[in-house]
Amino acid sequence: MEANFLDRYSRLDSAVHRLPAAVKLVAAFGMVVGLLMVQAGQWVWLELSAVFLIAVTGLSGIPWRFLIQRLLFLELFVVGVALMALAQPDGIRLFLFLIAKCALCLLTMVLLANTTPFAELLRVMKAAHLPALLVTTVSLMYRYMFVAADEAQRMRRARLSRTFAAKRKGRWWLNATVAGQLFVRSSERAERIYGAMRARGWQ
C-alpha cells in the first residue's frame, strides 16, 4: 500500500502548502471551533466560510475531484448521525443545516491533511511539548501502520494463492487469524525496533 493514498496531495508546492504547519493547524482548529459556534439558521456564516474554504482550495491546487470524493466518502458517516435529527420538529431544516456545517468542518480538515505532510504535524506536536511518550507512539504508528496494512494484504494474497475462496463462516475465522497473527508480528517487530533504537542511542 502506498503510504500517501489518503493525503497524497500534501507534498504539492503552493502558497498554502508553504505556510508553516503550526499556522495551518491552529487556523484549521480555529475555523472548526468557529463553525461549531454557528447556530441553526445562521446560514450567512456558513456561506462566508464556504467562500473562504473554496478560495483556499483554489490556491492550494488540490484537484477538486479528489476532494469531492473524500468529502462524499466521509459525509456518509455524517448523514448516518444527522438522520437521527430528522425525528424532531422542524427536523428537515436542522438536518440540512447539520449536513452543511459538518461538510464545511470536514473540508477544513481534509484541506489541512492534504496541504501538510503528517511528519510536519508531528514536529509541531513535539515543539508544542506534548508528552514525549505520546509523540513517540503517534510517530511509530505513522511509520508502521502502512507496513502493518501491507502485511495483512500479503497474508491475504498468500492464502488466496493456496486455497479456494472461503465461505462466509470461514471468512470470520480467517480474518481473525490474520488479525491475531498481525498482533504477534507487531509485537515481534516492536522488540526488534527496541533493539535498533537502543543501538542508536535512544533511552
Added chain:
Amino acid sequence: MHIPDGFLDTKTAASTGVIAATGLGVALRQARRHLPARQVPLLGLAAAFVFAAQMLNFPVAGGTSGHLIGGTLVAVLLGPSAAVIVISSVLIVQCLMFADGGITALGANILNMGLIGGVGGWGIYYLVTRRIKGVFGCVLAATFAAWCSTVLAAVVCAGELAVSHTVRWSVALSAMAGVHMLIGVGEGLITALVLAAIARARPELLEPDVAAESARSYGALVVYGVLIALGLALFASPFASQWPDGLDKTAEALGFNNRNAGAVMPAPIPDYSMPGVHWSVLATSLAGAVGTVVVFALAWMLARVLVPRSPKN
C-alpha cells in the same frame, strides 16, 4: 462511532476534552512510571496493528460488513493505561490524516473509545477473570467486556449528541444503543476469535503484566473510575432522571453558560414531557439488561467452543 466535527456544541466539546485530557495524562504518567522501556515501541506498533486490523472486513448479512473497533482487545493485551495511549494515538492520526473523527470531537472520541471502551472494558474483563481463570476465562471475559463496553460507549455517545441538542435523547438513545447492541455482538465475536488465534500462536502474549499494573497503580484506577463515572453522570444519566440536561444545569450553576449561544435546535421540547418517551427509554434499558445476560451466556458457549476443556484446568 467516530463523532465528526459539527455535532457537538462548545460546552460538550470542552467538557469531554477536559475529561479526556485528564485520562490521557494519567495514562501517560502511569506508563512512564511502570511501563518497561522495552515495551515503549510496542505502544506505537499496537496502534499500527489497530489501524491494520480495522481494515479487515468481516462480512455481515446483506452485503454489509463490519470491522473491529479494538478498544477492549488492546486493553486485554496491553493493560488499561497502555490502551488509553494506543487508542488516543489511533484517534489523533485518524483525525489529522484522514479527517475521520473531528478535531473538536477528539475529547469525546477519546472518552468514548479510550476511557469507556478501553479502561471500562478492561475493568469488566478484570472482574470476570478474577473469578474464572485460564484461557477460557480470558476469552469469555474479553467477549463479554467487548460487548458491554461497545454498548456503554454508544450510550455515552448518544448522550453527548443529545446534550449538544443535535438529536433528541429518546431517539439517540434507542438508535445508538439498539444498533450497538448488534455491533457489540460482532465486536465480541471478533475479539474472542482474535484472542483464541493469539492463544494458539503465542499463548505467553495473553499474560502481560496487567495484574502487576493494577496492584501497583491503585490511585490511577481510582482516577479512571472517577472519570468514567463523570462521563456517565454527565452524558448518560439524563435518560434516567427527570432533568434532561445535566451539563446545562452545571454550566448554568458555574456561570459560564452564555445564554445567547444556547441550543442549536430552537425551542427543544423536553424529553420528559413527551408521551411515550419514558416507554422507549424503559424498553431500551430493559433490552440492555436482558441483552447483558444473554451475551454472557453466549460468550460462555463461544469460549467453550474456542477453548476446549483441558484435563489440567
